[in-house]
Amino acid sequence: MDKSLEEILQEAADKFALAADSHALYEAKTAFLGKMGRLGALYKKLRELPEAERPAFGAQINELRRAIEERVVAIEEKLHAREMSARLEKEQVDVTMPGRRRRQGTLHPVTRVKNLLIDVFAGMGFEVFEGPEIETDYYNFTALNTPADHPARDMQDTFYLADGLLLRTQTSAGQIRMMEKKQPPIKMLSPGRVFRSDDDATHSPMFHQMEGLVVDKNITLCDLQGMLDEFARVVFGKNSKTRLRPSYFPFTEPSVEVDVSCHACGGKGCSLCKGTGWIEVLGAGMVNRRVLENCNIDPDVYSGFAFGMGIERIAMLKYGINNIKLLTENDVRFLSQFKD
Numbered sequence: 001m002d003k004s005l006e007e008i009l010q011e012a013a014d015k016f017a018l019a020a021d022s023h024a025l026y027e028a029k030t031a032f033l034g035k036m037g038r039l040g041a042l043y044k045k046l047r048e049l050p051e052a053e054r055p056a057f058g059a060q061i062n063e064l065r066r067a068i069e070e071r072v073v074a075i076e077e078k079l080h081a082r083e084m085s086a087r088l089e090k091e092q093v094d095v096t097m098p099g100r101r102r103r104q105g106t107l108h109p110v111t112r113v114k115n116l117l118i119d120v121f122a123g124m125g126f127e128v129f130e131g132p133e134i135e136t137d138y139y140n141f142t143a144l145n146t147p148a149d150h151p152a153r154d155m156q157d158t159f160y161l162a163d164g165l166l167l168r169t170q171t172s173a174g175q176i177r178m179m180e181k182k183q184p185p186i187k188m189l190s191p192g193r194v195f196r197s198d199d200d201a202t203h204s205p206m207f208h209q210m211e212g213l214v215v216d217k218n219i220t221l222c223d224l225q226g227m228l229d230e231f232a233r234v235v236f237g238k239n240s241k242t243r244l245r246p247s248y249f250p251f252t253e254p255s256v257e258v259d260v261s262c263h264a265c266g267g268k269g270c271s272l273c274k275g276t277g278w279i280e281v282l283g284a285g286m287v288n289r290r291v292l293e294n295c296n297i298d299p300d301v302y303s304g305f306a307f308g309m310g311i312e313r314i315a316m317l318k319y320g321i322n323n324i325k326l327l328t329e330n331d332v333r334f335l336s337q338f339k340d
Contacts, residue, residue, distance in 0.1 A: 005064045008038055012068050016075045025079060029072050039065055103332075106339045110208055110327055113235075113315040114191055117210050120234045124227060126189040126212060131174030133193055137164050139173040144251040145290045157197035167195035171211040172251060172308060178213065179295035184302045185216040191311070204324050208311035215287065215297065215304030221254070224284055224305040228258055232281075235318060236263040243278060252285025252306055263317075279317060282309035 012032045019025035032038045042061050046054055107115075118128060131139075137148075146153060159167040174190035190211040199205055214223070225244060232240040240263060244256040260281050262273035269275040284307035289299040312324055319338070321327065326334050 005042075005060055008032070009064055009067050012038075013071050016071055019075065019079065022076070022079050022083060025072070025075060032068055033065065033072075039068075103336075106335065108327075108335065109315045109319055109321070109338050110311055112338060113311050113318060114208065114210070116235060117231075117309075117311070117314070118189065118191065120231055121189045121212060124187070124230070126187045129174050129178050129188050129190050130192050131168070131171065131177050131190060133168055133195075134161065134165055135168040135173045137166060139176050140166060140168050140170070143176040143291070143294045144172055145288050145294075146250045150250060159195050159197060168192075169196050170194055170308065171209045172306070175211060175213045175306060176291075176295060179215065179292070179297060184297060184304075186213060186304070187216075188213050204312065204328065206328075207324070209308055210311055211306065211308045213287070213304060213306045215292070215302055217302055219286075219303045219305060221256075221286060221305065224286075224307065228282075228284070228307070232260045235314065236260055239266065241267075244284075247283060247285075249283055249285055251288050251291050253288045255283065255285035258282045258284055258307070264320075281314065281317065282307055284308070 012028070015028040015031070016025060019028055030037060034040065039061065042064075046058055046061065049057055122128070140158075141147070141150075141153060158169050161167070171190040171192050171194060174192070175188065178186060178188050178190075190213070192209065193206055194209050195206050196203075197205060214227075221244070225242060228242045232242050239261075241261045243259045245259065247255045247257040249255040257280055259278040261267040262270060262277050262279055264270050264272045265277065267277035269277050273279050284305060287304040287306050292299040292302065292304070312327055315321065315327065316324065
């Protein structure tokens with residue numbers, strides 16, 4: 001081999017020997033065997049030689065390449081063995097050490113209450129219907145007896161979108177969709193997320209509602225209260241009672257606010273119920289005739305009741321949560337308290 005080529009071989013062997021790891025060896029290998037490396041320059045020089053000298057010089061370059069590759073392989077084996085040994089040392093497991101405790105997850109309190117409510121009303125024959133979260137003005141307001149100039153719209157701060165669409169402010173919109181699709185008898189439950197521009201310790205811009213609807217012949221307000229009594233006993237305790245107070249909602253007539261006897265003091269009066277013995281939990285009433293007519297249901301033949309409750313509110317009352325934001329902050333210390 002030409003003396004200059006032997007010098008290149010020795011230089012390559014020295015650099016390979018200094019490589020501390022596989023990456024450094026790869027860099028050194030590329031410097032000699034890569035397209036832009038030392039041997040690449042020699043192949044370019046080969047084209048400049050007289051044709052008679054090219055075969056001999058080309059053979060010497062190929063011999064140099066084989067010699068360099070042999071040294072690379074030898075050092076690669078040593079580095080690989082050393083790196084594998086270090087990796088095994090690092091990853092070894094001391095089987096005598098105590099194991100790490102695996103933290104077990106649990107259902108979110110809102111999910112727990114939602115599942116409980118579905119179980120309660122499904123046991124009474126209700127079917128679950130989940131409508132879209134992006135609604136039209138018609139289903140969210142107009143069909144529920146809330147026309148464009150109705151003052152009841154001021155009760156709800158709405159997130160409006162383009163082209164007459166909005167984020168639903170109530171799951172009552174699902175009742176209209178169900179009554180359009182199905183003729184009575186109807187018993188439906190509509191859980192889901194709703195959105196209002198409201199934010200404080202007891203209100204959130206996004207929360208969950210559970211709407212219920214029953215439409216059939218001879219449905220009365222007594223049927224509503226009997227059903228809500230069963231709901232209160234299951235959710236708040238077997239001694240819980242309900243009472244109805246007159247109220248106003250555009251889609252029900254008459255409308256009522258529903259209170260449940262305070263489960264903390266048994267109705268005697270405490271800080272939770274503000275000394276009254278009662279806690280407001282939901283709104284309800286008999287379905288307005290106009291709402292039935294909007295869905296092509298004859299109000300002279302059929303009647304019905306509807307009710308709606310905030311799932312977060314029920315969860316806060318049931319579990320003694322004093323700030324609704326705790327339900328959305330996902331603090332593991334808070335969520336870990338809710339276990340079976």
